[in-house]
Amino acid sequence: MPKISNRGIDMPASPIRKLTPFADQAKKDGKKIYHLNIGQPDIETPQVMLDALKNIDFKVWAYTASEGTASYRAKLASYYNKLNYNITPVDILVTNGGSEAITIAMQACLNPGEEIIIPEPFYANYNGFACAADIVVKPIMSYIDNGFALPAIADFEKLITSKTKAIAICNPNNPTGYLYSREELEALRELCLKHDLYLFSDEAYREFCYDGREFVSPMHLEGLEEHVVVLDTVSKRYSACGARIGCLITKNRELYQTALKFAQARLSPSLEGQIAGEAAVDTPDEYFQAVSKEYTARRDVLVNGLNKIDGVFCPNPGGAFYVVAKLPIDNADRFCQWMLEEFSHNGETVMMAPATGFYSTENAGQHEVRLAYVLKNEDLLAALICIEEGLKAYPGRTNTP
Template sequence: MPNISEKGIQMPASPIRKLTPYADKAKQEGKKVYHLNIGQPDIATPEGMLNAIKNIDFDVWAYTASEGTLFYRSKLAEYYNKLGYDITPEDILVTLGGSEAITIAMQTCVSEGDEIIIPEPFYANYNGFACMSNVVVKPILSHIENGFALPPIAEFEKLITEKTKAIIICNPNNPTGYLYAKEELEALKALCLKYDLFLFSDEAYREFCYDGKTFISPMHLDGLDENVVVLDTVSKRYSACGARLGCIITKNKEVIKSGLKFAQARLSPGMVEQIAGAAAVDTPDSYFEAVNKEYTLRRNTLVKRLNAIEGVFCPNPGGAFYVVARLPIDDADKFCQWILESFDYDGRTVMMAPATGFYSTEGSGKNEVRMAYVLNIGDLNGAMDCLDMALKQYPGRIMA
């Protein structure tokens, strides 16, 4: 039998999805599974976006331009310019979801064997995208005790070598929900200019900032135009994960020119998705205000319930819709499998993502899990009831 590739062997499994067979089996056994493992919102997709799809009228479902249609890119520029990005449609490359935006950015800006610094824990698929692109991830540890704040810039400098080409941040952060302050971004700006690095800014959760806090993008910082590459998606903003529609935004013309060649190789983004995406730009502010209010309530509920469980610690995130919590357990991977495979509370159980998959440093996150508060308040409370009881029964519980 032929052997698979070395890259296929090295490609990491998703911590978000790898326990799916155990969840499926639990459901087959009649258990209700609360899905806190994946950022699939239950919020309704904007009506205008859905109506645009329902009212489509064309005779040929054709290819579009590799960079995306001019109409959609113009609508996107309209959206970003309301946020102060000061861009044109020519500064945008439409991609097949945020995932392709990240892979094209890596392949465009970072050569094989070169390095990218990423504060960890980080979005688990960065490891997979780096593997696909033959890029080396250099993690820099942030800590749950201070809410996963950006590590000191001096720690970044210790990692910089002649092979370092970029820094990636996700703001607000997945998986921690940490929202970077302007002072932290200014410090990163100075570092990128000093060492001539790209700054990749994953902004999938831009709309989800709480407690009156303001989102700041590197695009808002003067003097960084050639260094910043924004990675974005409609998935979370419009609760449209299945659309698989994202984009790269940069004022660096060479990045757009080179990135377009990768986009041409996969032909084009979908026509229907771009029609829906263009309509989504006209979504009224009231939609986001209602969503923000709902997620704030969910965050407050989840964090309060978690910290009320003996031995659990969970910082209060400033954005996104995730928390990372430290549990009194020996091994998060074992616990997350055990709670699906061997536990139920009145026929209910919980699916979570072990935090180990969000770290690149060996041994990190062993007693941490990521939870997405994308369920209604009733289900969140039900999930916390299950977790509380599970921790009391888990054989690998660590006693204080």
């Protein structure tokens, strides 16, 4: 029998989806599951996107340009320039979801064996993308005690070697919800300029910043024009995860032309996704105001509810729609699986993502879970009851988190 590749063996399983078989069985057993494990919002997609799909009138479902249609990139440029990014359509490469934007950026910027520093916990698929690109993730620890703030620049300095090529951040952060400040971004700018590094900025949750806090992109900082690579998607902004349309943005012309070669190799992004994405730029501001108000309320319900549970600690995030909570448990993977296999409260249980999968450091996150507040408040309150009752019954509960 032929053997699969070492790269295939090394490819990590998704911590967000790996418990799905247990959830499927729990549903077959009659349990109702509150899915807090994945960032799939229940917010309605803007009507302008849906109408654009309904009104498609092309006769041939054709390829588009590898970099995306001219009309969509022009519309996107107008969106970003309202945010003071000061870009043109030729700085935008449309991709099949944010995932492809990240993969192309890694492949275009780093050679096999070179290193990218990423504050952890981080979006779990970064590990998978790095594995596919044959590059090395160098994690730098952030801590729940201070809400997962950016690690000290001195700690970044300790990790930089001759193989270091880039730093990546997700802002606001998935999985922690932490929103990086202007001061933190400016510190990263100086570090990248000092060591001539790329700065990847995953901005999938840009619109979700709470309590009047400011969102700052590296695109807002002078002097980084040749270093910044913005990675974005329509998935979260418009609650359109299935559209699979994202983009890579850079003012570095050599990097753009290199990224374009990877885009040409996969031919083109989806035509219908770009049609919907182009229409989405016309989404009224009232949509985002309502969504922000809704997520703020959900965040408050979840965070306050978690912190009322004995032994649980959850920092209050400034953005995105996730929290990482520390629980009084022996092992997050075992607990999350146990909640699906062995536990129910009034026929209900909760699916969570073990935080271990969001760390690259071995044994980190053993007592933490990521929860997505993508369900209505009524469901969040019911899920909180399940979590509290589950912790009381869990045989691997510890005295302190």
